Amino acid sequence: SIMPATLSAISNSARSGVLFKGGMHLENLSHIQAIAFDKTGTLTTGKPEVTDAIFNHQVDYHRVLSIASSIEEESNHPLANAIVQYSNDKDRSLITIEKMEDISGKGVKAIIEGETWRIGNADFVGKEQAYSFENEVAEKLASQGKTVVFVANHEQVVALFALKDTVRPESKKAIHSLKKKGIYTIMLTGDNPTTAQAIAEEAGIDHYVAECMPEDKVKELKLLKQYFSHIAMVGDGVNDAPALATANLGIAMGEGTDVALETADLVLMKNDLSKLSKAINLSRRMNKVVK
Numbered sequence: 001s002i003m004p005a006t007l008s009a010i011s012n013s014a015r016s017g018v019l020f021k022g023g024m025h026l027e028n029l030s031h032i033q034a035i036a037f038d039k040t041g042t043l044t045t046g047k048p049e050v051t052d053a054i055f056n057h058q059v060d061y062h063r064v065l066s067i068a069s070s071i072e073e074e075s076n077h078p079l080a081n082a083i084v085q086y087s088n089d090k091d092r093s094l095i096t097i098e099k100m101e102d103i104s105g106k107g108v109k110a111i112i113e114g115e116t117w118r119i120g121n122a123d124f125v126g127k128e129q130a131y132s133f134e135n136e137v138a139e140k141l142a143s144q145g146k147t148v149v150f151v152a153n154h155e156q157v158v159a160l161f162a163l164k165d166t167v168r169p170e171s172k173k174a175i176h177s178l179k180k181k182g183i184y185t186i187m188l189t190g191d192n193p194t195t196a197q198a199i200a201e202e203a204g205i206d207h208y209v210a211e212c213m214p215e216d217k218v219k220e221l222k223l224l225k226q227y228f229s230h231i232a233m234v235g236d237g238v239n240d241a242p243a244l245a246t247a248n249l250g251i252a253m254g255e256g257t258d259v260a261l262e263t264a265d266l267v268l269m270k271n272d273l274s275k276l277s278k279a280i281n282l283s284r285r286m287n288k289v290v291k
């Protein structure tokens, strides 16, 4: 049965914006030695903006912009929304998409007038093609923490977009105070290594793993569990849910997707990562009281 002290701690913490879905999670939190974070939407605001767009001079700029935005209109990914917004501010036309496929962690694929188009990371459009298009510029953009997305037709990359997401101001403070408590911090992201490194440095994260597909996030957590007896995972997306379930403690961002909220053991209201450190203090105090 649940101790009255635990019950009152849970209700107090709920009032401060940390929702525990049960007493054992409060106890679990006190044992956490490491926390893995998703990047987009968790450490960052998840509302990227297009900062740069580069088009192959041999292609029809208007047509490629129209195709890219018409394809991305069919996707719910934050990067997709940003590309649509950018294109709407320019002059674009609506193109009819015949078939569209959203490939989680990689990009989108669509057929237009019988031709296959891909928009996504280098791996998705083909590394060779990606790296043969404005490679130096792309590397420089990535080193600034920007995500580079390539647009390719059936034979070559014809454009790239660079998008910058903002590290939440609370992230840096939250990571700092977690590290002071002796908690090891890790970032798991589907983004490329260069961008990942820049964001990890900005947030003050100890260690990062880039090019993580949803199933890779689970693999990484299983690996980390061999080093840390108690590890938590914080995420917001559908693609984070399996990892949240794998961690000893799953933590969802309050404005995250339903699946993340349902899977998590603990929810951070208002996406406030700084509440995490306070919740750990509370759980550690509680553990002393209850035992």
Ligand code: ADP
Pocket (backbone or CB within 6 Å): 038, 039, 040, 041, 072, 075, 076, 077, 079, 080, 103, 104, 105, 106, 107, 108, 119, 120, 121, 122, 147, 148, 149, 188, 189, 190, 191, 192, 212, 237, 239
């Ligand atoms: P994260 O783990 O950082 O939240 P995702 O796993 O959602 O990132 O996506 C990983 C990468 O896949 C993105 O950085 C991007 O390059 C590519 N990608 C995914 N969906 C799209 C899309 N709709 N349009 C363009 N690129 C995409």
Ligand code: MG
Pocket (backbone or CB within 6 Å): 038, 039, 040, 041, 042, 235, 236, 237
């Ligand atoms: Mg995310």
